[in-house]
Amino acid sequence: MSAGTDIALFFGFGLYLLLMLVVGVVTVRYMRSLDDFVLGGRRLGPWVTAISERASGESAWFLLGLPGATYALGFAEFWSVIGIGFGILCSWTFIAVALRGYTGRAGALTIPDFLAARFPGHGLAIRGLATVIILFFYTTYLGAQFVGAGKILNATFGMPYAWGMVLGAVVVLAYTMMGGFLAVAWTDLFQGLLMAAVAVVLPVLALVHLGGWHGMLSSVAVKGPDFLAINAGKTGHAFVFGVMIGGLSWGFGYFGQPHLLTRYMAIRRIRDLRHGTLIAMGWVLAAYWGAAMIGILGVGVLGSSLADPEQVMPLMTRALVPPWIAGMIISGAVAAMMSTADSQLLVATSSLTEDVYVKMLRRGRPPDRPEFLVLLGRIATLLISAVALFLAFTNQELIFDMVAYAWSGLGSSFGPVILLALWWKRTTRGGALAGMIVGMVSTVAWQRSVTLQGILDIKAASFLLSVAAVVVLSLAGVGARVRKPS
Amino acid sequence: MPWSTVAVVVGSWILLLALTLLYYLVWSLHRDYGDGEEED
Numbered sequence A: 001m002s003a004g005t006d007i008a009l010f011f012g013f014g015l016y017l018l019l020m021l022v023v024g025v026v027t028v029r030y031m032r033s034l035d036d037f038v039l040g041g042r043r044l045g046p047w048v049t050a051i052s053e054r055a056s057g058e059s060a061w062f063l064l065g066l067p068g069a070t071y072a073l074g075f076a077e078f079w080s081v082i083g084i085g086f087g088i089l090c091s092w093t094f095i096a097v098a099l100r101g102y103t104g105r106a107g108a109l110t111i112p113d114f115l116a117a118r119f120p121g122h123g124l125a126i127r128g129l130a131t132v133i134i135l136f137f138y139t140t141y142l143g144a145q146f147v148g149a150g151k152i153l154n155a156t157f158g159m160p161y162a163w164g165m166v167l168g169a170v171v172v173l174a175y176t177m178m179g180g181f182l183a184v185a186w187t188d189l190f191q192g193l194l195m196a197a198v199a200v201v202l203p204v205l206a207l208v209h210l211g212g213w214h215g216m217l218s219s220v221a222v223k224g225p226d227f228l229a230i231n232a233g234k235t236g237h238a239f240v241f242g243v244m245i246g247g248l249s250w251g252f253g254y255f256g257q258p259h260l261l262t263r264y265m266a267i268r269r270i271r272d273l274r275h276g277t278l279i280a281m282g283w284v285l286a287a288y289w290g291a292a293m294i295g296i297l298g299v300g301v302l303g304s305s306l307a308d309p310e311q312v313m314p315l316m317t318r319a320l321v322p323p324w325i326a327g328m329i330i331s332g333a334v335a336a337m338m339s340t341a342d343s344q345l346l347v348a349t350s351s352l353t354e355d356v357y358v359k360m361l362r363r364g365r366p367p368d369r370p371e372f373l374v375l376l377g378r379i380a381t382l383l384i385s386a387v388a389l390f391l392a393f394t395n396q397e398l399i400f401d402m403v404a405y406a407w408s409g410l411g412s413s414f415g416p417v418i419l420l421a422l423w424w425k426r427t428t429r430g431g432a433l434a435g436m437i438v439g440m441v442s443t444v445a446w447q448r449s450v451t452l453q454g455i456l457d458i459k460a461a462s463f464l465l466s467v468a469a470v471v472v473l474s475l476a477g478v479g480a481r482v483r484k485p486s
Numbered sequence B: 001m002p003w004s005t006v007a008v009v010v011g012s013w014i015l016l017l018a019l020t021l022l023y024y025l026v027w028s029l030h031r032d033y034g035d036g037e038e039e040d
Helices: A003-030 A034-042 A046-057 A061-073 A075-106 A111-118 A125-157 A161-210 A212-223 A236-256 A258-265 A272-302 A309-320 A323-361 A370-394 A398-423 A429-448 A450-455 A458-475 B003-030
Strands: none
Touching: A003 A125, A003 A161, A003 A323, A046 A161, A046 A258, A046 A272, A046 A323, A061 A075, A061 A161, A061 A272, A061 A309, A061 A323, A075 A111, A075 A236, A075 A258, A075 A272, A075 A398, A075 B003, A111 A125, A111 A258, A111 A323, A111 A398, A125 A161, A125 A309, A125 A323, A125 A370, A125 A398, A125 A429, A161 A212, A161 A272, A161 A309, A161 A323, A161 A370, A212 A272, A236 A258, A236 A398, A236 A458, A258 A323, A258 A398, A272 A309, A272 B003, A309 A323, A323 A370, A398 A429, A398 A458, A429 A450, A429 A458, A450 A458
16 A cells, blocks of 8 residues: 555544534534533434434444445345344334333333333332343443444554554543433434435445446356355255345344444434324345455455455555545444444443432432532443443454344344234333343353354344344233223 | 245345234224323
């Protein structure tokens, strides 16, 4: 790589980082209360809500992991894309309106807040358990995003791995601490549009480069017929439970990700969710199928022998476009990481401040000054980032293991409980607690057992077991509210 | 390219688009936003 190329790449990337910091500085003036810091004062319009939800929902996995998987496995990986697409639509359809309505009426700022309002009781069990799940999964999930930043910047610019992690963490931390939820949501808007643009433009450029559809098909023939087959050459149990359900079950996770659900809670008016759904699904339909095609087309552009398939997107970008544009396009991958990391950081922060401090430690006491709570939020943001960065430094395997693990853990601990709490009146407090525990425990058990993974995919198994736990204990009346005789 | 691959990849995209538009259309006709206090 020449010095001129280096400078052009850095220029595109530096421009992007500067823009993120400007948003932080601009939004800092709107931070007057904890409500402003953790939920933006419920002032978001449909465009910011929808694109922010999409950008937060897709981490570095979207432009690195998914193209890497289609590059290695072929069209069978589209089952994941389909599961994700329908999962997102179901989440906007069955959760967004009901959750925004309920939390708006109850004044709930966080998911543990919502659960505590929906299942009132004397103890702090439900709020405490939800907070533990959030803090455990999000600090590790966040650590994985910082590892992602280190790997992207190392592969693209040759920056030392540790510096890349620290740079990614410092930029995210700076604008999140300054502007809170509003900064996160507005940077997400830009980042989400950049990610979609990359996922649409790059496959088109590659297709033109290869001479159209027929050119692509002849250039990927080197991978063999299974690469083009939707069943990856598998039949029977291996196809149905391994390839198909394994891919489709990614969709279950969307019901239980607090960093996405808080986007629905922050929208200004419930009716804006109608446009929000259309915008979010437009993003999915344009970007997701395109991101998956990057890997397929990458075989034609780069050949079939990449040492690390997850490098297919940055390498293809550098092969097809001039360096300064490549800098901006590769920023899309960093944007995918940052837009997820900032949202996760904020959810973990709000759990510490709102759930642990305000609702547990200060319960029944006079409220603190709003300025003090915003300051506390900023300190919590700093603290959680430090823990996540420590985890990133001490565990280099994080990005591979913990992202899927945390996705499954959060999805199955919260998804069934939230879905049933909103739509099934008979759901009891005992059922909700059992569902959260079973979702968390079954994720850990499945992760550690190859035998269980051979029976059913971790995401589907832990979600279904959690649903069963909520339904059975609710029907049995465990933890049901006792009505006083009149 | 196998017809089953084309059917699943393209068919699922069209189905998702159709369901999204159907949801938007039904909500537009329904005009119920969940709770009255949200109207302004």
